[in-house]
Amino acid sequence: MLFYGAELSSRLMLGTAQYPSPEILADSVRAAQAGVVTVSLRRESIGSRAGQAFWSLIRDLGVPVLPNTAGCHTVKEAVTTAHMAREVFETDWIKLEVIGESDTLQPDMFALVEAARILSEDGFKVFPYMTEDLVGAERLMRAGCQVLMPWGAPIGSGKGLNNVFGLRALRAHFPDVPLVVDAGIGLPSHAAQAMELGYDAVLINTAVAQAGDPARMAMAFRLAVEAGLIARAADPMEQRDMAVPSTPVLGRAVLA
């Protein structure tokens, strides 16, 4: 699966916020063998270049960087932040977040489509953070997106995949579009489940950063993502309602 023409070294994308220290962040990125790291510009910038020290730490990790527009609530903020990200990290990739509601940090799908259109026309490769809304997904594709990133649950909630049906429908409708579950994953089993549903990657931040031992949790997520990916490729069995004996019953000696 190619993400805007790029093959990723792994299907685990790792966020870089909220770690106890940059050293633990670096250990976690290594343990995760992350294919991509995301980084927030807005929270760390205060509208200036003052975040340089942290950004060079991120660049030095040697993993492709996907800057994000976390904390933006309007099209204009998101577009401005994306331009700054392109300059700072010399990449046209942008994880587009436009928050519509502060309690759930739910994306504003209308503003998201508008910002995606503006940025795509400007040459950005947009990774939109979205709800699992099918029609919204269609609009984002039309606005120029070639990757979709539906949420599993609200950011930082750790609730896992809240709407498996919706995520499955999205997969079925867009069989050839790279799909990433972004946000809400709390445990490696959630990540494995997303991969088993046929998702191409997962993006994790809080579940690793806020674990007691982030690097060890990062390793657990790497194994879970790999397990889910392999399981999907191995074509899992179908569920059924009745038991199926694994050895024939007929013709056995009856001991009664």
Place this chain on the structure above:
Amino acid sequence: MTKVATGVRPRVLVRGAGVAGLTSAVTLAERGADVVLLEVGTREGAGASWMAGGMLAPWCEAESAPPEVTRDSIESVDWWAAHVPDVARNGTLVLAPPRDVADITRFSRRTSHFDLVDGDRIAELEPDLAGRFDKGLFFPEEGHLDPRKALAALRERLIALGGTVQLNAPADRMAGDPWHGARPDWVVDCTGIAAEKRLTGLRGVRGEMVLLRCHEVTLHRPVRMLHPRIPVYIVPRADHLFMVGATMVESESFASMTLRSMVELLTAAYVLHPAFGEAEIVETGVGVRPAYPDNVPAVTVEGRTVYVNGMYRHGFLLSPSRARRVGDIVFGASAA
């Protein structure tokens, strides 16, 4: 390492009168060094130390800091109590707003030396909080101080020990020629984020704080309000002052506090007690904490210069142990 000859007082030039510089200078003077402390600012604590919370909380910090931070900071409560007046030893109270009460469990899993407290016990400890919280953690062995008063007390103590403090010092290294042409035996560089260019890996982490005056609320100890993004603490000081801090932003900007940060800090105070709604905002402050990649303060030696830096958010907590290490280096007991 050159051993100091018996009976000869080593001449030590300490640069920077923040918490790292003052604790080092006092420790060295107590051990018999001839100390000159140079500060480019107009007063002691001109950098990040001025904005510190002054919590002496070895066990609470274990929530996000490595075990060595707790280990090295246990001595600090006693050190401060022996060196400056008004060190309170009333412990720390950890609370959470109702929707984030699960964070209390997480906090308790990663820390030790606390009692789980219910609403009645919280009311006993802090009568003004009666009926407001049902669950919390109490760390009885922790303490707190007022950083600005503590720094002033250390400066006086240094002078009483025969040391010299020169404020408004020029930035060049041998300013003032305190030993009339003789070079110091050691330079102890405690210049914080100003040493960023000289120390590999050092970066700045911006912090913002608010000072409130509220006559309607009395607290006897720091209260930490758990929150998924920023843990906010409210530290009581004399004259009904309360320090509310502190954000942690990966930025080296000294620009004024942002509205978002102020809203987050003040909301925590308001959630703790609605009477803070009527508080007077006395001061807002921004500092840039020096930090190494592991966020643990370090003592490093380069020739005859000892660097004490990367205090991060542990300046008052870890300066005593780092100052002791500086003393060991200068007096030849051990290497860094």
